[in-house]
Amino acid sequence: MASTRLTAESRRQSLDALAATTEPQHELDVLVIGGGVTGAGIALDAATRGLSTAIVEGQDWASGTSSRSSKLVHGGLRYLQMLDFHLVQEALTERDLLLKKLAPHLVRPVPFLYPLEHRIWERAYVGTGIALYDTLASLAPGKRALPLHRHLTRAQIARKFPDLAHDAAIGAVQYWDASVDDARLVTSIVRTATSYGAHAASRTQVVELTKGPTGAVNGAVLVDLESGREITVRARAVINATGVWTEDTEALAGDEGGLKVLASKGIHIVVPRERIKGRVGLILQTEKSVLFVIPWSRYWVIGTTDTPWEQELTHPVATSADIDYVLEHANAVLAKPLTRDDVIGTWAGLRPLLQPGTKEGTGSAKVSREHTVASPTTGLTVIAGGKLTTYRVMAKDAVDFAIGQRASALPSITDDIPLTGAVGLAAVRRQARTWAQRYGWTHAMVDHLLHRYGSNLREIVELCLGDPGLAQPLEAAPAYLRAEIAYAAEHEGALHLEDVMLHRTRLNYEVENRGLGAVEEIAGIIAPILGWDDATKAAEIASYTARAEAEAAAEQEPDDAAAEVARLAAEDIAPLQDLRT
Incomplete structure (x- = not known):
C-alpha cells in the first residue's frame, strides 16, 4: 500500500499523473469530481476494486456540505414515520459498521433523550417507534454496537439532564446514535483511498467535461487553482459527486439531461459545555425541522433549520433570524434560557435535495428515497442526494453504475476496509x-x-x-x-x-x-x-x-x-x- 500522507508534494505528483492520462496506456478507469463524503467514498470504493482512480475537489476537502452537517451518524428516526424501514435499516447497518470496524476512533456513541409530554399515548407511540429502531439495528451482523433504549421517569431525567425545564417533559425515552467530526471523516476516507493508489488533488477545479468522437464523456479539463496550470484528463468513466453543485457540473458536458437538485440551508450554533448541565443529548420536534442538542467535547451543538437557499452556493451563512429561531426552540425546554451572548460560534450548510424525476434526456437511474444515480450522457455518472451515514452505500451504487457489467467481477469490498487510524x-x-x-x-x-x-x-x-x-x-x-x-x-x-x-x-x-x-x-x-x-x-x-x-x-x-x-x-x-x- 502507498502512504496515506496528503501533502503539497503528493498533490503535485497526483496532478502530474493526471496530466499523463492523455496517453492511452495511462488513461484512468474512474475520475471522481467532488471531495465531499460521497466523492471520497467513491474514490475509496473504486481504488479498492483495483480501478485506476483520481479524485479532484475545487476547494478544500469537505469544504461544502460534508463539513457543515449535524455531525451525526444515525439511522434517521423520522423515516420510521414514513414507514421506510429498509432505508432506516440500511443507515443503522452503516452506523454500526463505522462504529465497530471502519472508523471506531472517529465515530462515537451518543445517548439522546426524546422528551415526552403525554403520559400514556405518547410514551406508547414513541416507545414503539424507538423499539422498532433498535430492532432494525439488531439485524446488523454481529454483536450490537449500541445499548438498547430505555424509558426514564422525570426523576431519572433530572439526573441525566439537570437543565431540562421541569415542565418540559413528564418522562423520556433514551436511545443511542453516534457522532462524528464530518470533515475529519472525509479527509480520512481520502487518505485511505490514496493508500490504495488513488490520486487526490484539492483546490483543483473541473472547468470542462470533454467528449470523444462518439459524443461520450471521456474526461475533463482541470485548473490547478494554486498555480493556474490547466490539465486535460482522460477517463473511461467520470462520476459527478458535487452535491449542491450537481447541475453546474452536469452543464459542463453541454447536455440537457441530468439530476435536479435544490439547496436547503441548515444552521447550527455552538455554546460552552458549562452553560448547560447535562450528560446526554436531546432530540426535539419543531414545526420546521428536528432540533438536536448534542454534547460535543467542550461545548454543545444545537441545530438545525431547514430553509430554502437561493443565494450563491459556496458561502452559506447563519443569519440573525436563524440564530434566534434555534435559541427560541432550545429555550422552550431549557431551565436556564440561552442568549446571543452564549453563542460562541455558528455554521451553515446546504443539503442537496433531489427533486422528483430527472431532466429530459437522462438515462436509466437507480433511485432510493435518499439518493439517485443516473447517466445524463454516456461516460458520465451522476449521484446526488443521500446522507453522510450512508456514504459507503452511495459510493458502491455509483461505482457499480459507472462500470456496468464489470461490477459483477469487481464487487465493492469497502465494508471490510478500515479507514486510516482504525487499524491497531x-x-x-x-x-x-x-x-x-x-x-x-x-x-x-x-x-x-x-x-x-x-x-x-x-x-x-x-x-x-x-x-x-x-x-x-x-x-x-x-x-x-x-x-x-x-x-x-x-x-x-x-x-x-x-x-x-x-x-x-x-x-x-x-x-x-x-x-x-x-x-x-x-x-x-x-x-x-x-x-x-x-x-x-x-x-x-x-x-x-x-x-x-x-x-x-x-x-x-x-x-x-x-x-x-x-x-x-x-x-x-x-x-x-x-x-x-
Missing part, C-alpha cells in the same frame, strides 16, 4: 499512557487525540520526538497541540490557513472570535512546512481574518440576501473560476 487502535490506546506521562498530556488531551487520529497518534508522537515543542498546546487554543497543526500540513493535505481553521480543527466555531487569537501561532507552525515567505504568511492571516469578520457581520443580518452581501465582502484565498460567463 487497541494497541495505541495502551501506548498512549506512556506518551501522556512523557509529555504531560491530560486524560482529556489523550482522549481528544485518540478520537481525532486513532492509531495515527503514533505519527503525532513522531513529530513531537523530532521537535518537543510540538508536544505543547497552542497558547490561544489549548485544546489542540502544536503538533496537530503541523500534522494538518504534513499528513492531511492542508494548503491554507483556513483549511486548518475550518476543516482540520474546528477553531472557526468552537472558540470565541472564530479562533483569531490563535492564527499567528498556527500560521507560524505551518509556514515553514508549506514554504511560505513572510508576505505569504501575512496574506494568509489577512485572508482568514477578513473571512472571520465577514461571517460575524453576516450573523447580524436579518435575512439570507443581506447576509450574503456581508459574507462576500471577504475574498477567497483561492477563488473558484466563474464558469457562467
